[in-house]
Amino acid sequence: MAFKEIDLNMGPQHPSTHGVLRLKLAVDNEVVLRVEPVVGYLHRGMEKLWENLTYTQVVPLTDRLDYIASLSNNLGYVLAVEKLAGIEVPRRARYIRVVLAELQRLASHLAWLGFMANDIGAMSVLLYGFEARETILDVFEEYCGARLTIHGIRIGGVPHDLDGALVARIRKVLDGIPARLADIRALLDENRIWKGRTVGVGTITASAAIEYGLTGPPLRASGVRWDLRKDLPYSSYDEFDFEVPLGRNGDVYDRYLIRLEEICQSIRIVRQALDGLPEGETSVKVPRVLKVAPSEVFHTIEAPKGVLGFYIKSNGTDKPERVKMKSPSFINLQSLEHMCKGNLFSDVVGILGSLDIVLGEIDK
Amino acid sequence: MTPFVAEVLIPVGKVVAVILYPMVMVVVMIWLERRVVALMQGRLGPNRVGFQGLLQPVADAVKLFFKENIMQRQADTFLFNVSPVLVMFSSLLAFCFVPLGEPIMLGSYNLTLWIAESPVGLLIILGLSSISVFGVIFGGWASNSKYPLMGALRSVVQVLSYEIPIGLTVLTVVFVARSMDLVEIVRRQEASGVWYGFLMPVSFVVFWISGIAETNRAPFDLPEAESELVAGYHTEYSGMKFAFFYMAEYAHMVLVSSLVVILFFGGWLPPFPSVKALSFLHAAPGFVWYLVKIMFFLYLYVWIRATFPRYRFDSLIRLVWKWFVPLSLLNFLAVALGRFLL
């Protein structure tokens, strides 16, 4: 039996496609020839909805975009609105936003770690990663009552203050994460099976990565130093001291190491923010019905998945004229074919996992 | 002891025991796997059905029994139905030749703890367990779907490739024991005072790892990996047929563990026979020791599953052809040389 070219279909229901994603594959005896992702199964018409809601009503809907890291969506949209309306947020609120955003980055990367390890077969790492993530979600729950779609960053500042008890709790959580991470690293980092499935798999060079518009950890794994927290700092990120980990080979293993290192750097940033938390208000008074003069902005932040951007055009009323979201996973997914070409069929799952996509963000 | 009892009842009883023994072990394994893997992952696992969840396998069996028997219209009906049977059949039949202990004297009757003893018992067991390959390929083909077919092909290549190191390592044991009769092999280990697992550790390690690959267990479970091919060659099966594949896999695991214990770890022999201080260990019958050792290897199966990621298929095949086959050949030569010189 000689197979020449088979067309295979992964999804939309499949245990490893991280949501409802369909991948049309053409394989030749296990080697991948073509990959075509088909998206749109989770399309909810967000952008149309946003044109019919006030600026403040849009914020909780942004939670549902990248639902693994909802605070970063909140932050991206809210910063764009504040730039548009010329709202200046107090320093304490900016620091609290950094704490929340970096804790969210931690939670997002831990979830990613679990999913990716599970796809490659190390089932226990899924549970270990989620155990660590639970501690962070409990902090969010104590902060504003929600674990997943958090809506913890609002226009003008943050809804609640971080009191002493919550700060102590966050510190305790941060102390506990490195131990869990060490467990996971001991299981995977130098494991022959893990390395055999990730080293040299799904490589993309730096120039090809920029060509495809890749952003976030996959781009940094190819050696490109691009982190908006350093290049175009927002929300007081320039007041913190942290490193941007870079990879060398741009393969799945490098993306894995980069995200692990980003977890450590995020812990560092949160500790600095908590140590230097300034006095002041946690938010500025924003009118209940916010009317914005006609203008437009395009603002980007470094979300856990990549560069997240919001374009907002205002028309003088309380509802935006147009809101467009630039989703990092949408653009990153386009490079999947390039990364998968020439690799084996079993690697597709690993490469897709290393891209860290969320369908909510892709499909809006 | 009347002839009726000795010639009819006891053999029938032994056959029933042979069928029940792997089935009971399967039930135990289902529970063990789910609880142990759960506890290793920091969660509890099934602990509500019965004491500590011990009735969970019963609940699973009842559930599977009542599930709808789905079959595609284009599936090859005969092969589709026969493949779970083949896989189960090959595992169970091999148990006929697995001895469980030294014969027990019941009055004047010598009760042997096996159904059949053959001078080539080891060979027969290896041959019988290879029949399961047919079941796999029939199942994959008859499902008339791409994923099961690919899974079946991979599984067949994997099993056939790993038969070679198994054969070679088993040969080293046969060389040292000068017999292919499993009962003889254990008696030789008793006579020589050292278990073959310690005498030939390379053989043991290669046999154990190849055994894991033979049974399609993690980290060699790519043919049935959920995240890649949904469920490999048994994707299209549901209900009792799926249960058969599932149970056959566990039965095969028990068979491999039994072989490891008999060939390399002294079967039903208690450890440290020459140490006077530990002579209380001899109080337990051989069968108990045998079970303890098998349980240890079954636990090892589960432990390995919970820990390691999955081998990609080409790495798996590269491992056997580039490493295990040459290693087992060299090992065989070394053992042969040793036997010749000593």
Next chain:
Amino acid sequence: MPELAADRPDFRQALEALTGRFPGAVLSSGVEKGESAVRLRKDDLEAVLRFLKDELGFNVLEDIIVLDNVRTAAEGGKRFSVLYQLYRHPGASRIRLVVDVGDNEGLASAVPVYRSADWAEREAFDMFGVRFEGHPGLRRIYLPDDFEGYPLRKDFPLEGRDGGV
């Protein structure tokens, strides 16, 4: 659109280079809220994109945004404005290109210049019906292929239409 409010030296340099190379292409330009925008003539789009990428170093196309100017179109303007957000890395500077397109007009595809434009243009086509000529496979991306209508247009009802699929 924007008025010449702020002073950005790198933007002025880019603008000068642009107007020098493509006289008449730039219809208007300005900086607002710290962001630079240039309104271009439709036919010069591809050449300008290539120039910006190869010579001025704007190597990343971050997003393609379409605006539905249904109100101004009624008064004789073009129906759609297509915005291209370009980014330069390293250098962290942005520029926005604006091109006006009419309802049934086609626009040159940016895919030959920027690979990342592929899906963004498909999304623009799916949501607004803007056709990009030269796109390798322009088809809907979110909605089913047989969907009728373009949802993000202002005249498409929020609750959808019966029989839309």
